[in-house]
Structure formats: C-alpha cells, structure tokens
Amino acid sequence: MQEQLAHFQVWLSAHPQSAMWLGLAALITLSWLANFIVKRILLRGMFRLLDMPKAQCEERGMDLSFVARLANVVPALVISTGIGKVPHLPEAVAKITYNVSNAFIILTVALAIIKLLNLINTLYSRREEAKHKPIKGYIQLLTIVIYAVTLILIIAALFDRSPLILLSGLGAMMAVLMLIFQDTILSLVASVQISSNDVIRVGDWVEMPQLHADGDVIDIALHTVKIQNWDRTITTIPTRRFMTDSFKNWRGMQESGGRRMKRSIMLDQQSVHFLDKEQTQRLNKFKLLQEYLTNKQQEIDEWNIALAEQGKEPVNTRRITNLGTFRAYTLQYLKSHAGVNQNMIQMVRQLSPSADGLPLEIYCFTSTTAWVQYEGIQSDIFDHLLAILPEFGLRVYQHPSGMDVRALVRQVRQAN
Template sequence: MDGFDVFILDFLRHTAGVSESMLTWLYPLTAAFAVALFSYVCTAVFRFIVMPAVQKLTERTKAKWDDYIFNHRVMKAFRRIIPPVIWYVALPLVLTHSPGLLSFLLKVCNIYLVVVSLLFVSAFLHSLYEISEEHKKLRNRPLKGVFQMFDLLAFVVGLILIISIIIDKSAISVLAGLGASAAILMLIFKDTILGLVAGVQLTANDMLRPGDWITMQKYGANGYVREVSLTTVKVQNFDKTITTIPPYLLVSDSFQNWRGMWAAGGRRMKLSVNIDANTVRFCSADDIARFVEKGYVSASQYADAGFPVSNTQVYRDFMIGYMRSHPDVNKDLMIMVRMLQPTPEGLPVELYCFCSFTEWAPFEMFQSSMLDYAVVMAREFGLSIFQRPAGTDLKG
C-alpha cells in the first residue's frame, strides 16, 4: 500500500494544500474514508450485479433448494459481511502510522463483523428450515426447535466473542469466567435448556409432529399441534383457542396423541345401550325363526347350542353381523358386541368397532346413526331400553 500512501499524501499536500501539521490527523481520516468508500463500491457491485445474476441462475435450475439457500434474505445478510472484511484487511495497511486509531477501528470492525455474521447464520438456518418444510420426510418433524437451538448457540458464541473483543481477552478466558456464574445462567435459561432437551427427545422418539391431534386435559389442550418451537408447543383447540405448553411438560407428563388413529385408518366407536332387565327372556323356536328373517343371523348358529338362547344373545349376534356388513366399519380392526356388568340403570350392551371416518363430523354422524339403529332394533328382539322415568311418565 506504499503507492496508496503516496497518492493520498500527494493529494493532500499539493491538490488540497494541506499543511504538514494537519497531515498527522487528516491523513488517517482520509485513508479510512477511502477504505470505507471502496467497501461501499464493492458492496454496490455485489448488490446490483452479483445478486441479480445469482437470482437468475437459481431460477433456471430445476432444484428448489438453491431458491432457499440463495434467496434475497440470505444474500442480503451475506452482503453485509463484505464491508467489515474489507476494513479488516485494508485498514492495517493504510493506518500503519496511527496505531491508536487503527486499534479502535479494528475493534469496531470485529464487533460489527461478528454481528453481521450472526445475522447471516440466522438467515441461513431459516432457509434450511424452509427446505425441511418442503421435504416429504421432514415436513412433519418438529425441527423448528432444533434450528432455534442452533440459532441460540450461534448467538451465545457471538456474544462471547463480542465480550472478548471489548475487554481484550480471549474467548476461552471469557468462557471460563462465565463458568463461575453458571448457576445464574442456568436459572435465566432454564426454560430454554429444558425445552432444548425435550425437543431432542420429542424429535428422536417421534413423539410429536406438527399437525398431530393431541389431548392434554391437565393443561386444557385438545386439538391440533400448530407449532413446535424451542420454548413452546402451540395447540389449536377445537374451539379455535390456542393453548401453549412448554415442551418439557410433554416429556415429563403424559399426553394422548391421536396420530395412531389416522395411521390405523379407523376411529374407535364405543357405545353402550342399557337394556331393561325385565325384558330379557329365553327365545322359542318361533322367536329364532322370526329373528333369522331380519338378517345377519342364521338358525344354524343356535341349532346345536345345547342351552337356551336369550333374546339379548341373538340381539348381540345381530348387531355384530350388522357392523361387519356396514360399509363404514373398518373390517381389519376389532368388531365386538358384549354384555357389561349389570347396573342400577339396566344391562349395558356395548357396541365396539372402528369407523373408517377419522374426521370428527363424519365420525359423529356414523356414531349417532349406529346408536339410533341399535336402539330401534332392540325393540324388534323384545328388548326395552332402560331410562329413568320423567315427569310425564309419573303423571298417571
């Protein structure tokens, strides 16, 4: 840079007419301004020539990942790194005679370089997260917390570097000094640390994905997972309210995930009809013949039974046959009708099967129609549904 020094000195002495006494402080300022101007020109070239060229190049490729890696946010963050890099290289060459000013400017330059580097890392991580959202195998993974963890880690490293620059100590010395206040740091970042560990467990064990329907009655959560971050899990309940739960509670406490229901292709229906015990009786041969005409049961089922057949047994067999032939019942999963323990409200007959509909509204329609059919058909078998007497029943 000797030629640059001579050029600046000649310009100040002969062209600008600066006296020798003023050169001692005017030359460093002029040299620093020239370096800043050069960095501005380089940044402008990158902004108006390189960035548009890269954008056109990425648009021509068939791959989508480069659209995220080289998007405007990442390129803008990278553009901010150019000036401090140029300052860091050029200032020691032009300010050899001003060590005090050089030391101050380099310190400012290093701090600024760390800050813009953190912004670039954050933008780059965000682009990687967007790529994962487009990937078929990764889009349903709770990776947002993982990327937030790396973002936080970069921030901590940057903060340590900035402190070390300000106090003129090595980063290792600063880190050793922070070890003495580890308890305070753990208290401040308690939720973040717990969320980090929980996020790793949730991801590694595939316990939770965005879009899962979870139930956690203890905290009023019953809906779809909308976001899994480092410190919160947002659940949109069916009443459209939002419940936020710290991730570590999902690991330390129990919650119900309904993802297996969709994977199995069936939603469980478990209903019971209370039969009046006074209407339970044995069936005659004529009763069996009459019940067989209704379908779903055959006379051969009871021909060699060896014991009297009750109307509740035929009713249960009838409902099993009906559910097995129903088009909306998943035949690959459990289908069962059973008699439960008698109660003061009657003899409960439980209908158990899995509906092919997993969405709420179609499932409720199926469940209601199945209950209606079970109640109506009970009368055909001489059975009465038990219910407590109402005021109108007691008028007589």
Template sequence: MKKLIIELLQKNGVGSQLSQYISYIVLICIVFIAALLADLISKKVILIAVEKLVKKTKNRFDDIFMDKKGFHYLSQIAPAIVIYLSAGMFPLIKTGLHKLSLIYLIIITIIVLFKLMESIEEVYSGLNISKERPIKGYIQVFQMIATIIGGIMIISNLMNKSPWKLLSGIGAVTAIVLLIFKDSILGFVAGIQLAANNMIRIGDWIEMPKYNADGDVIEINLTTVKVRNFDKTITTIPVYAFISDSFKNWRGMSESGGRRIKRPIYIDATTIKICTDEMLEKYKKISYISEYIGEKSLEVNEYNKNIDISQTANGRRLTNIGTFRHYVLSYLKNNPEINQNMTLLVRQLEITPQGLPIEIYAFSKDVVWQNYEKVQSDIFDHLLAVLPEFDLKVFQNPSGNDFKNSLLGIDNSYFQQTR
C-alpha cells in the same frame, strides 16, 4: 496518502497546521466515498447479478435464502471491510475503527448464519420426513450457540483479550448461565429423546389433560410444542413435559387402520323375556339371524328331549335379549364400514340401575373423526330403530310427562271405580 495530501496543500501555500486538518477531512471523504462505492457495487452490481443467477437455478434453497435477504446482508460486509482496511490512515482512532468494524462484521455474520439455518429448516420442512423428525429445535440450538460465540467475540474484542482467556474466566458465572438457559437445555435434551424414540411428530393428535391440550401438534421447537386444540385454541407445552409427564398420542390409531367404537345400549330389564314360538317365527324372517334361529332351535329342542319343559325354568330357552345380541354381532360382521380384521364383539355388561348394558366393541375402517362419528351414529340409529322388533325397549329415566301420565292413569282408574 496523508503525506501526499499535506505536501500538495503546503505547495499551494496552506499552513502546516491547517494542512493537517484538511488532510484528515479529505481522507475521511475518500474513505466515505470508497465505502459508498463498495456498497453500491455490492448491491447494485454483484447482488443483482447473484439474484439473476439464483432465479435461473432449479435449486430451492438459494431462492429461499434470497427471499430471507441472506444475500442482501452479505452485501453489507463490503463497506465494513473498506473501513477496517482504511483505519490505518487515522492513527488516533485506528483502534476504535478496527473494533467497530469487527463488531459490525460479527453481527452481520451471525445474521447471515441465522438466515442460512432458517433456509435449511424451510427446505427440510417441505420433506415428508420433517413430520417425523423436525429439526427446528436443533436449528434453535445452533442459533443460540452462534449468538453466544458472537457475544464472546464482541466482548473479547472490546476488552482486547483472547476469547479463550475470556472463556476461562467465566467459570464462576456458569451456574447463572445454566439457570438462564435452563428451559433451552432441558428442551434440547428432551427434544433428542422425543426424536430418538419417535414419541411425537407434527400432525399427531395428542391429549395432555394437565395442560388442557387435546388436538393436533403444529410446531415442535427447542423449548415448546404447540398444539392446536379442536376448539381452535392454541396450547403451548414445554418440550420437557413430554418426558416428565404422561400424554396420549393417537397416532397408533391413525396408523392401525381402525378407530374404536365402544358404546353400550341400555336395555329396559322389564322387557327381557323367553322367546315364544310366535316370536321365533317372526325372528326367522330377519335375514341376519334366520340361520342362527334355525340352528339354535334344533340345538335347544335336542337338549330338552328328556326334560320337563312344562315349567319355564326347566331346560334351555332362547331369549329376546340373546337373539338381539346375536343380531347386533351379525349386523356388524356384514357392515362394510367395520374393520373385520380387528377385535369385534358384542357383550353383556353388569346390570345397572339404568338397565342392562349391551356393549358394542368394534373398530371402524375410517379413522377420520367426522367419518368415524357418522359410521358410529349410523350403527346406533339402526339398532335403536330395530330394537322394538325384538320386543325390547331402551331404558330411559322417567320424565315429567311420564309422571303426569301415571297420575292421570291413577285418577282415571279411581274415577271409574267410584262411579
């Protein structure tokens, strides 16, 4: 084409030297127009046709790929191909045009691969299995490998060397590369272990005191796990920390259908006493323990037949604390909010300076935090309210008013004695 342009120019009286310059300018204009036309056709015709076709399909993947401008980046390949194929028209800069065109094509290819992987990840995240087996880390590994390969191809293109020869020559810097990508490599290995052992999923409630993390997992990627704490802060934890350090995952509680209630009521030890006949008659009117009182009374009377019970220490007796403990157990067994298929007990712990602990150990049916707290509060609201019915009191450290009342009592007693 160049010769044809020069011949036409010389026939019209243009000098040979000037014809050379003009032919170059004409060729540049032709290539520029061809590249511009290729760009217009690919974007205004082919891309619009593809977008219309995508909208008609029911497949969600191509819609996401289009939204991420994947097809848009593909359309940008056309001008680069035109320039690459036209480089032979410019012998002086042919090599440079080839190199620049190839670099541009490599970069566009990497970007399109990134968009492709992001689209796959977004489609996958809409599936239920994505919470159990997130693939974001693997996507990032693929993107990292694609970037490294693209970089090697660009460098080999600039140096006019085969990528394989270039790779064979970088053995000396392997240690540096491993150091740079240390977190990525550790994260990738840890991610495989986490996925294989099903140790953590998106949505899991985890506790990791070392990193001040206590909340729900919202993201798992190649190098980090993001946790939204209950105070709405975000904690970022290295993936490999879940392999090297300990953490608590509450998923087992969520899946078991029960959330543990483990809390004591501290009873004032001075209010514990043996039940009198009047007390037992009063307790018999309580529906949850009326049968228990009747059976226990018969059992105790049968045991005490041949024993001198004129002394309180002789024989067996029912106590208000033991009766209350049985009432709590019966109350929990009749509570529809308590999971009856899991451990349920009411136990007496070692006495402390704060009183005698009567501990409830049970599981609520509802594992949702708000509902669980309501169930637990309702139980203890009731038990604290009925405690005086058993002639018992909750232990409470004396306050300023208690000391004040005690002193007033002493003063009044002294005043009456001196009158």
C-alpha cells in the same frame, strides 16, 4: 503529472487537517464502492445460479437476505484495513474505529449465519420427513450458541483482548448461566428425546387433559409445542412436559384406518324373556337371523334330547332368549354394515347390570378415522338398533321423566 503530484503532497504536508479529512473521505468512498460492487455481483450471481428473479424467491419463501448481510462485511474490512493509513488521524480514533469495524464484521457474519439457518429450516420444512423429524428446535439451539459466541467475540474485539481471557472468566459464572438457561437445557433434552423416540409429530392429534389441550400439533419448537384445539384455540405447552407428563397421541388410530366405537344400550332387564314358537317364526323372517336361529335351535334340540326324561320339564331345558337373539342380530348387522371395518374386532357383549339397566355394549371399529364420518356411522348404527329393539320384545331403560309421573297420576285418578 509528477510535478503536480509532488506539489499536492507538499500541500498535504502543509495542511494536515485537510489531508486527514481527504483520507477519511477517500476511505468512506472506497468502502461504499466496494459494498455496491460486491452486492451487485453476489446477489445477481446468486439469482442467476438459482435461475429465478428475487421476487420469485421471496414468493417461495426463500429469504436470501443473508447474502446482502455478508456483502456488508466488505466495506467493514476496507475500513478496518485502511483506517490505520489515514494521515494525521489520532491514534485513539483509529484504534476505536478498527475495533468497532471488527466487532461489526463479527456481528454481520453471525446474523448472516442465523439467516442461513432459518433458510435451511424453511427449505427442510417442505420435505415430507420434516413432519416426523422437525429441526426447528436444533436451529433455535444453534442460534442461541451463535449469539453467545458472537457476544464474547464482540466484547473481545471492542476491548482488543483475546477471547480466551473472557472465556477463562466464565468458569465462575457457569452456575449462574445454568440457572438462567435451565429451561433451555431441559427443553433441548426433551426435544432430542421427542425426535429420537418419535413421540409426537406436527399434525398428530394429541390429548393432554391436565393442560386443557385436545387437538392437532401445529408447531414443535425448542421451548414450546403449539396445539390447536378443536374449538380453534391454541394451547402452548413447554416441550419438556411431553416427557414428564402423560398424554394421549391418537396417531396410531389415524394410521390404522379404523376408529373404535364403544358404546352401550341400557336395556330394561324386565323385558328379557324366552322366545315362544310364534316369536321365533316371526324373527326367522329376518335375513340376518335365519342362519343363527337355525343353528341355535339345532344346538338346543340336541342338548334337550340328551336330557331324556328330565327334558320333559321346561325348567330343565334350554331355550332361545330375545336378548341372545338381539345380540346375534346386532353382530350380523355390524358385519354387513359398509361403515364398519371388517378387518378389526367386532363384539356385542353384556356388561354387569346395574340400577340403570343392563348395558349391551357394541364394540367395533369404523372404516374411517374422519371425525364427522365416524360420528355419522355411529349414530346410524344406534338409530337402527334403538328402532328395532321392540321387534325383539326388548325395552330401553331410562329413569322416569315428568311425563311418566303425570301419566301415572292420571291413571290413578281414573282408577279412583
């Protein structure tokens, strides 16, 4: 055996080209074998540690491809270590191969780290606190830093120079880099402020009219925030705009459990009058008005009695109005309505009259924040109030329509 080995060595010495190609073939075979073994060990060991097959990991969104990328480091290490030992290989070729292998190792490790960061972001996004404190922006920032450092290290490895030499030359380029990455820097500062101050979260209803955005936040990244509008379109807004521009976040309303209803009925001011005895007796049959009318009448009687002789003149006395009675009825109706939140403020008030009538504003909160249910409750309340207005001798004010004009013309013609 030793004689055959010695004979083979003599043959290699006599044929340097063959020796070189045999050495390269052995190195490539060894690197392939190392890659095969390491991938099998690492990947299978990882899946056994997780106690789930690869397909199940992919179904759950767990991208473990960073393990396979790390396995690619092993053959590169074998090549970088063994390339200098290949006999009769030109020094320039060996040097280039060594530098390229080192650059490949750096790139592979960087890509594996980025894959690992993406996996961490995926796993974190499934946690409940991820809705309030997303880390996607920080992951993107780390990715940019890793790419920058990787680029410097790869250039240093290819040219066989120290990375410090390259870094020392970056001082003169800082102004250019600041100009190039100004959006990233501003977005990073905005992301930190948004996260620390809890300005917006994924799932918040945000309204920014100046950018035509009105809908739910579906994604918060380093540079952009995506909002799905109610018409199902998506508006992409730079992250920094949420720190420089004004916007409305409806989260407080959603968390309070009640949504404000603030709407007015325009009344014809000419329909406001005092109630006579017959009208008072008729309205006293309303269950929601019995207590109000009794207490109000007692209060007015005491006031009028105190007037003595002056109380004999109706102009000096206090009397119940149909508008005041309707306000009291509306407030009691809100207090008895199942769709109105009874733990929040309820108010029925008059606003300043205008040429369009006397606004009677209903101010309360519904017992739900869901949009469809909220609109249904609001419509039901105003349906009832508009329908019952004539019972109080009140009229809704509206501008004359074409039908009103035609009716007036017919009356004039009939009169003539």
